[in-house]
Amino acid sequence: MVRPLRARAAAAVATLAALLTLAPQPALAAAVPGTPCSVFPADNVWNTDISGLPVHPRSAAWLASSGAAAGRRLHPDFGGDPYGIPFDVVSSSHATTSYTFRYAAESDPGPYPYGSDLRIEAGSDAHRLVVNQDTCKLYETYATDYNGPSTAGSGAVFDLTSNALRPAGWTSADAAGLPILPGLVRRDEVAAGAINHAIRFTVATTDTSYMWPARHQAGSVSDPSVPPMGARFRLQAGYDVSGFGAEAQVVLAAMKRYGLIVADNGSDWFFQGTEDNGWNAGAYPAMISQLKTVPASAFEAVDTAPLRIRAGSARSRPVGR
DSSP, X not given: OOXXXXXXXXXXXXXXXXXXXXXXXXXXXXXXXXXXXXXXXXXXXXXXXXXXXXXXXXXXXXXXXXXXXXXXXXXXXXXXXXXXXXXXXXOTTSOEEOOEETTGGGSOOOOEEOSTTSOOOSSTTOOEEEEETTTTEEEEEESTXXXXXXXXXXXXXXXXXXXXXXXXXXXXSSTTSOOSGGGSBOHHHHHHTOOOSOEEEEESOOBSOXXXXXXXOOOSBOOTTSOOBTOEEEEOTTOOOTTXXXXXXXXXXXXXXXXXXXXXXXXXXXXXXXOOGGGGSTTHXXXXXXXXXXXXXXXXXXXXXXXXXXXXXXXXXXXXX
């Protein structure tokens, strides 16, 4: 008996939905607030689901070297003003400058948006992050104005519509040669109920090597038992998050699906978010407190080699393809 056309159409839709559920789906990275700019294409490695990747052979050693065995816990490295990394949005009409860089050979010449209205991260790193809403370019500097106006340690310009990586061996405003903004926990994402990207974090000791997608190392030891720049970790799938508040669960879900990327040297298991006074209100102080209870031992390093398509590109192959 031939089924009616409506029934056959419904069956086809159901079959397609089932297939889409089984197939790896690219993330839809949230646009930068105040802009039409997504944070890199959906197939960028920052936005790739790594929940199905195999555990890295050095996972146990990397965890031990970063304090997991000693009881280290997560530390949200952000909060209200001035705690966190700020970013600003400008138009193409904003004033610019050409910085004098300490590491000029590995810095993009610019020009960069510049002015007293643009915030600089408090502390010695003095990062400045600016997105041009008209061009979807991201401008990041390290040690901004450290030696007077229009000086910086290093600087990098990223096209948020592109998967291009920096040249091999080049730093950025971050030691790993990666952009900073894509790895920050943002309040707008938590409020929306989903963080669809990996999160930037630091460890105290890194190896004198780097792994894709990182482009630069700043290691203090040549030791494969400590993680290199670019190493990726995820919260174990079986870690029970049911006792956490809704906001903390959003962050922990991202850590299970997209993980954490070693992007700089710093305190072990400090992960970064935006500078935002809103973190001081509502449910967010409780979220930050709850996240501090998560042990580093609940994580595992993953092998990202199956994702890499080309060394010079951040475009990622979906897991299982």
